[in-house]
Amino acid sequence: MMQRIPSSSGETPNDFTFSDHDFQMISNLANARYGLFLQPSKKALVHSRLAKRLRALKLASFEDYCSLLNKTEGDAERPHLLSALTTNVTHFFREIHHFDFLKDVLMPQLIEKAQAGNPVRIWSSACSSGQEAYSIAAALIAAAPKVSQYDVKILATDIDPQVIQTAKRAVYPTEQIATLPPFWRDLLTGSKRSQSGEFSIDPTLQNLISFGELNLIADWPMRGKFDVILCRNAAIYFDKATQARLWGRFAEVMVEGGHLMIGHSERLSGPAQSAFKSVGITTYQKLTGASAPSKITDKGDKN
Structure with missing residues (x-):
């Protein structure tokens, strides 16, 4: 969201x-x-x-x-x-550098992991109306057309139930992809576009994603760990203490060497800064052996 x-x-x-x-x-x-x-x-x-x-x-x-x-x-x-x-402002391939990094740098590593029989999990933690999650799926398909043969899944969550319903519907105005290069448009739509001013996301991409409601400041039900987490342009609307706890919680649910991508105007803060190193534009990698910084809480934090 x-x-x-x-x-x-x-x-x-x-x-x-x-x-x-x-x-x-x-x-x-x-x-x-x-x-x-x-x-x-x-x-x-x-x-x-x-x-x-x-x-x-x-x-x-x-x-x-x-x-x-x-x-x-x-x-x-x-x-x-x-x-x-709240106002949900997003579009396909927003901050394109993250998707380029995912496609060109991370996917070869993640596919090698999947080919070895291990699960690969990516979390779009503030997915809004779904454009971010479908952009991730398109980047995966671009890098590995047979990615659906492996245990690679995207979890996409948002606090707003209304935008989650839009994401699940997977139908958007054609104008949202009008300025995209044909390569990305075809990946999103499967080369089939409606004449009614709308288009549907290709089912191959839809099948990679599970959408659900989730409040980032509440308990998280997920038990597995993530290879990549995107939380872009959401934490900036929290106060500083909440931001610091959130970064730490992401570190806890991420595999060693996993990657965190945040918004262009956001910065890591608090104890979590010692758990990550910068590896690209607002892209961070969890350090091997990093501790669990979100254990540092205040009276209002029940997590």
């Missing part, structure tokens, strides 16, 4: 009073449940986005909205809250 709070303030509706206390309640809830860090400068935007939810629910105030969210009856509303507070 690409978790982000947009920078533009947008309209501020004046039909609901939105006090600093109301903003703080929303901010605290978003942070506790989703790890989102809402800066005070986002108050007008949050007001604008959530006022639409108050109207839809026929609520009289933000205090009533917060009260609903903290009750069992609010379970159905929380996904709407998340979608209102």
Whole structure:
């Protein structure tokens, strides 16, 4: 999932009073449940986005909205809250250097590992509406056309259930691939494009991926370890302490020598810096014998 709070303030509706206390309640809830860090400068935007939810629910105030969210009856509303507070901005082969590195540098090693009978696992940990995961799959096919014969799988997760449904549907506007080189377009579509302004991802790519909902600040159910993890343009929206814990947790679930790819404006921080070395543009390799840095916690970390 690409978790982000947009920078533009947008309209501020004046039909609901939105006090600093109301903003703080929303901010605290978003942070506790989703790890989102809402800066005070986002108050007008949050007001604008959530006022639409108050109207839809026929609520009289933000205090009533917060009260609903903290009750069992609010379970159905929380996904709407998340979608209102986040904007999923992504596209195929975003930050192309990561996919070039995966195709040209990592895949020969990973295929050799798979040919020896070992599983290869790649995790797109903030996959948004699926473009990142399908780009990974295309890079795998480009490097090893017979990759589906081996035990190579991509796990793609996001906190937002709505974008996960889009990813599973695997149908996108044709305009999203219009500027891609024909080589990549053909890998994504299997050379078959719809006349309706949409295209479907080639089933060969779809079969490499398992999509699911996952909150990065909650418990992770996976038990195996990953060879490659992508977490791009998501951690920047967490506070510094949460970021540091997240990098450490990635180190824990990664094989020795595995690789972590992060967003262009993100940097490793905290104890995890000693677990990785830089091997490319925002690409890091886990050092052999690296300790488990995420064991360093604060009172609010239950992991």
